[in-house]
Amino acid sequence: xxxxxxxxxxxxxxxxxxxxxxxxxxxxxxxxxxxxxxxxxxxxxxxxxxxxxxxxxxxxxxxxxxxxx
Numbered sequence: 482x483x484x485x486x487x488x489x490x491x492x493x494x495x496x497x498x499x500x501x502x503x504x505x506x507x508x509x510x511x512x513x514x515x516x517x518x519x520x521x522x523x524x525x526x527x528x529x530x531x532x533x534x535x536x537x538x539x540x541x542x543x544x545x546x547x548x549x550x
Contacts, residue, residue, distance in 0.1 A: 484527050492520040497541040498550055
């Protein structure tokens with residue numbers, strides 16, 4: 482997780498811990514949903530996953546484990 486930018490960590494945190502949707506994340510961070518998707522795609526690539534719905538669960542579990550939730 483160390484290779485993620487601060488913004489990517491924010492997006493993953495809102496997704497994984499706060500259970501926000503892409504629209505909610507976008508509104509919360511005052512960015513577009515497209516930008517949220519861009520950050521998520523980068524996170525997935527950096528963590529070695531393909532960007533798809535099945536892997537979203539893996540990313541959430543990995544992040545929660547990483548932060549101890």
